[in-house]
Amino acid sequence: MTPAAYILSLPVRAYRLLLSPWVGNGCRFHPTCSAYAMEALEKHGAIKGGYLAARRILRCHPWGGSGVDNVPPK
Numbered sequence: 471m472t473p474a475a476y477i478l479s480l481p482v483r484a485y486r487l488l489l490s491p492w493v494g495n496g497c498r499f500h501p502t503c504s505a506y507a508m509e510a511l512e513k514h515g516a517i518k519g520g521y522l523a524a525r526r527i528l529r530c531h532p533w534g535g536s537g538v539d540n541v542p543p544k
Contacts, residue, residue: 474516482507482523503530 471479486504497503507523514522 471512472515475511475519478516478520478523479508479511482511497530499526499530503527 482504486508490504499506501509503523503526506526507519510522510526511519513519
């Protein structure tokens with residue numbers, strides 16, 4: 471991981487350590503946004519990985535049309 475990607479990963483690491491246990495397991499994406507962000511930063515570096523992570527986090531809201539729990543009923 472590049473130094474810039476490591477710096478961008480620090481808030482994600484802090485979230486996973488401090489806030490994630492309190493939020494619970496209600497993520498609509500698999501893998502979770504924080505796991506995806508860490509993987510994107512490790513694989514693609516700071517610029518592209520940061521862009522991919524930010525795009526994923528911005529799509530993570532209750533009114534979005536994607537995610538694993540958004541399967542139409544039969």
